[in-house]
Amino acid sequence: MANDLDKEKYFTYLRSVKKSIELFREENIALQAELGVLQQQYGVITGKMTVTVEKKEYTLQQAAKFLESHDRNKREEVYKKIQDRRLQDTTQLNELYNQLIQKRNKEAINAGFENYRDYRFKELGRFDYTKEDCYQFHDAVKQHVLPLVNIIYQKKKQKLGLDTLRPWDIDAEPAGTEPLHPFKTSDELINKSIECFTKLRPFFGDCLKKMQELKHLDLESRKGKAPGGYNCPLAESGAPFIFMNAAGQMHDVTTMVHEGGHAVHSFLAHPLELSGFKEYPMEIAEVASMAMELFSMDEWNTFFDNEADLQRAKEHQLERVITIFPWIAIIDKFQHWIYENPTHTNEQRTAKWNEILNEFKDDVIDYSGLESYRSNAWQRQLHLFEVPFYYIEYGIAQLGAIGMWMQYKQNKQQAMDNYCNALTLGGTKTLPQLFETAGLTFDFSPDKIKVLMEFVKAEMDKVV
Numbered sequence: 310m311a312n313d314l315d316k317e318k319y320f321t322y323l324r325s326v327k328k329s330i331e332l333f334r335e336e337n338i339a340l341q342a343e344l345g346v347l348q349q350q351y352g353v354i355t356g357k358m359t360v361t362v363e364k365k366e367y368t369l370q371q372a373a374k375f376l377e378s379h380d381r382n383k384r385e386e387v388y389k390k391i392q393d394r395r396l397q398d399t400t401q402l403n404e405l406y407n408q409l410i411q412k413r414n415k416e417a418i419n420a421g422f423e424n425y426r427d428y429r430f431k432e433l434g435r436f437d438y439t440k441e442d443c444y445q446f447h448d449a450v451k452q453h454v455l456p457l458v459n460i461i462y463q464k465k466k467q468k469l470g471l472d473t474l475r476p477w478d479i480d481a482e483p484a485g486t487e488p489l490h491p492f493k494t495s496d497e498l499i500n501k502s503i504e505c506f507t508k509l510r511p512f513f514g515d516c517l518k519k520m521q522e523l524k525h526l527d528l529e530s531r532k533g534k535a536p537g538g539y540n541c542p543l544a545e546s547g548a549p550f551i552f553m554n555a556a557g558q559m560h561d562v563t564t565m566v567h568e569g570g571h572a573v574h575s576f577l578a579h580p581l582e583l584s585g586f587k588e589y590p591m592e593i594a595e596v597a598s599m600a601m602e603l604f605s606m607d608e609w610n611t612f613f614d615n616e617a618d619l620q621r622a623k624e625h626q627l628e629r630v631i632t633i634f635p636w637i638a639i640i641d642k643f644q645h646w647i648y649e650n651p652t653h654t655n656e657q658r659t660a661k662w663n664e665i666l667n668e669f670k671d672d673v674i675d676y677s678g679l680e681s682y683r684s685n686a687w688q689r690q691l692h693l694f695e696v697p698f699y700y701i702e703y704g705i706a707q708l709g710a711i712g713m714w715m716q717y718k719q720n721k722q723q724a725m726d727n728y729c730n731a732l733t734l735g736g737t738k739t740l741p742q743l744f745e746t747a748g749l750t751f752d753f754s755p756d757k758i759k760v761l762m763e764f765v766k767a768e769m770d771k772v773v
């Protein structure tokens with residue numbers, strides 16, 4: 310049948326179908342079921358983790374808000390409580406991870422692969438890049454992103470007036486600085502977001518307006534509602550839903566804009582004739598949302614009536630964009646080693662983890678005396694347990710988003726056209742083709758990342 314179809318048109322769709330057939334093994338069915346059950350243990354173990362602060366019990370996520378406190382002693386106290394709580398379950402999580410590694414390795418061997426990494430790359434549909442590309446990404450982050458991370462932390466240290474920056478200082482603001490309040494009600498968040506999107510391109514504003522008309526924007530904070538935000542594409546009307554728990558914070562604006570980028574993507578890809586065509590890879594989906602965050606920064610004056618707050622919001626955004634890269638490289642590099650060496654001991658794993666962690670260490674934060682926490686830090690990364698190897702996508706997409714932003718700063722209309730043209734293709738083209746249509750190159754080599762980071766550095770200098 311495949312021969313009868315237009316080869317070019319169905320190329321990505323067919324290679325995905327073919328992949329699933331090729332990977333299928335009868336003897337893996339039971340193994341995959343076991344893995345499914347086992348993976349859930351991570352959520353069970355970590356979901357029970359709580360700490361008590363000022364006689365009140367908090368989940369670790371809730372307790373993290375104390376890390377923004379002006380009171381440095383309080384920050385240190387809570388930071389250590391969180392880390393100590395994690396340490397209590399080290400053995401249990403080590404055992405769980407060992408079981409997962411063994412079963413995943415077996416799954417890969419059954420399917421005729423040398424190791425789970427190679428199997429998983431295929432399973433994830435990574436047709437357009439290789440492990441070598443990932444190694445390039447790791448090197449590029451070390452060479453060209455870490456210097457920016459150092460600048461960011463150095464500046465933070467100065468702003469806080471500290472002699473040494475400790476891990477519990479990262480999320481703090483100088484005394485007297487109030488949190489940003491970009492909006493009050495969810496209606497205000499919607500209307501300002503529409504205004505912001507319309508200024509970027511009227512079509513973007515229309516997407517949000519249509520969602521509002523259809524009551525597809527559910528932004529109110531309600532008890533029992535899942536935290537964060539997510540965008541849920543709907544096949545029939547083409548209008549996705551956005552759910553979030555908005556509480557008047559800057560974080561809500563970036564979530565709204567991010568999810569709005571995903572929504573625009575859904576609208577643009579909706580006219581494609583097959584639902585399979587609308588299943589685009591994560592590497593391009595997150596370019597849509599992360600680029601929208603960066604584009605929208607130019608219009609954030611919609612949310613602020615004074616320049617100081619606006620600048621602070623932009624500075625935070627760039628910090629967020631840059632400081633995540635080393636962690637992405639660490640988590641990715643660690644997993645390559647894990648599955649290339651599936652028979653390693655816990656001690657070997659810890660030693661390798663520390664080696665990689667130190668390789669990507671900034672020069673500013675003082676980690677002395679916190680070695681046991683550092684050695685254990687990988688256990689907080691859900692992806693290692695639940696969705697192996699699924700993490701570098703964020704790094705690849707963020708590079709794409711920065712590339713889009715660079716175009717935007719050079720030629721706004723052209724950048725918007727490229728953005729829309731690429732997203733309109735849905736999943737009908739390969740990643741290099743989608744990136745090319747967006748005016749980007751699908752390349753994460755040090756030379757390429759150097760250019761992007763020089764651009765970000767210049768923008769950072771403008772902000773402060």
Ligand SMILES: [Zn+2]
Nearest residue numbers: 567571595598
């Ligand atoms: Zn997203």
